[in-house]
Amino acid sequence: MKIVLTGSLGNISKPLTEILVKEGHQVTLISTDPNKQDQIQAMGAHPAIGSILDLPFLIKTFTGADVVYCMNPLDFTARDLHAWDGNMDNYIKAIRETRIKRVIVLSGWVAHLLNAIQPEKKFEALKDLSITFVRPGPFYSNFYHLKDMIRHQGMIVSNYGGEDMVAFVAPEDIAAAIAEEINAPAPVSLKVIYVASEELTCTRTAQIIGEAIGIPDLQWIASPGEQVKQGLEATGISPEVAGLLVEMQENMHNGKAQRDYYLNRPILGKRKLQDFAREYAVWYHQN
DSSP: OEEEEOSTTOTTHHHHHHHHHHTTOEEEEEESOGGGHHHHHHTTOEEEESOTTOHHHHHHHHTTOSEEEEOOOOOTTOSOHHHHHTHHHHHHHHHHHHTOOEEEEEOOTTGGGOSSOOHHHHHHTOOSSEEEEEEEOOBGGGGGGGHHHHHHHSEEEESSOTTOEEEEBOHHHHHHHHHHHHHSOOOSSEEEEEEOSEEEEHHHHHHHHHHHHTOTTOEEEEOOHHHHHHHHHHTTOOHHHHHHHHHHHHHHHSSHHHHHHHHTOOOOOSOOHHHHHHHHHHHHHHO
16 A cells, blocks of 8 residues: 655654555655655655645645555644644645545544544544544653653652553554554544553552652652643743643543543553663663
């Protein structure tokens, strides 16, 4: 198959490219960075250097593809959340223009529950094609952003925590799940798949991370949303993005995220938190 991937050589798209090329697919990988071109070619894929914000480029790149994989990772530095979310509109226009019949959309564990933005709704308006929403849980790599909090406060604080259950995921397990979905039959429909590597309470998660970095009594505390929002804004995150993050976390605390997840529970991926924690500990003590 001819497959177009977005995400450059990121934590998901790089291993996904490797899997699909090995399986014999013709893979085109979109990247904004011309310096990535040689590396992409060395992997056996075709580099398409440009931006998803450039609609003519996107239409040209999508033309002739059997499958496209669309992602639009949250930009924590964004000032205008709806302008960031508007990037999805180019995907919709390019898919309609090129009459793509198979679309894989990287969504999120709570994307369907949000009021601030509703990225899946845009794709639901498309007709006569197969669309799969891939909803991964929180990434293990999110702990990299918590280093200063752990180091200076001696705890993890968000508006979920304690005994809240979280379906954490490793990017390579997301890549494997997407590759499997691309190779699966694709009837005209809307489909949702969740991706997770390990289901853990926040208490147990903090214990695993804490033991790895030498803080065995590390706690994960749930605080009121407004307090968490103020803390995020103090780090330079815009009020709009901070509000979205708090809304996402609230859906993990009130059980709504877990409800639909359990109805569509996936087979867990291979990479467990303790595997990640060992690597994280090395990084934590070097930075």
